[in-house]
Amino acid sequence: MQLARPAPRELDAESASWLGRLASAAAGEREAAERDLHGKLLRIALAEVRRRSSRTPVTGPELDDVAHQAAADAMLAILGKLAEFRGDSRFTTWAYKFVILEVSSKLGRHYWRNPPVALDTAQWERLPDRLGLDPHQHAEATGILAEVRHVIDTELTAHQRRIFIAIVVDGIPLDALAGKLNLQRNAIYKVIFDTRRKIRRALVAKDYLDEAAAGRR
């Protein structure tokens, strides 16, 4: 089911101006608009890679390269999809989304150049910490961990298990895994979402969790 979007509406003056210039039959006007838009996209991309810099191993000139590539790729995508702009946001907001998503995707792929954790490492010893459990403090935590492992081993397909272990156990960033496995971000998110529900259901069945607790959150 798709979310309801507002009906296409009359464009605000600035958005109409962008569209008019970018689709102009006059090459000079069109090229000037493309230069202006690229300049904005590059400024946004440079700001975005810096905003994310503490969470990526990419640094220095390589980070600037990511920004330049993201701006260039976003520019191509925008020009190819101009006809799809419906006017349900400002044109620049719609355009900036392309460059933000490009930065996201490119930084995810760069993770594998020097990954702190390799795929399929399965660092199970990190699982208690991921779940906020300390089996040395509470005997019950040992039972919970065994139940979680049981769900992972018996209720997930090999593909789902690989994804859950990579994200939750090994802590690989979601976008990095999506890039590595050539999957959409949502495919990974849904595996994690569904597995959480399965684990919760199993822990409720074994009286480790309260059924009603989820509804109170």
Added chain:
Amino acid sequence: MNEQDMLERFLHTDPRDVGCGQATAVLHIYVDLVAAGQDAAGRYPGVAVHLAACGPCGDDFAGLLAAVTSDEPGA
């Protein structure tokens, strides 16, 4: 926060969560509403839930909002 709360938080899922695809599809609309001070979460509750639950999509939202805000006069 005790262990039980942390575990509940980790396992928490909200059935209203629309997922990454739908949240990304309307992200520009959502951000414009937020930037204009309108009730984006009221209009798109499933998107609000998703952006709070999904780290990467939440990061995209924060980045796009920062971009839009930086573009405004006087920023």
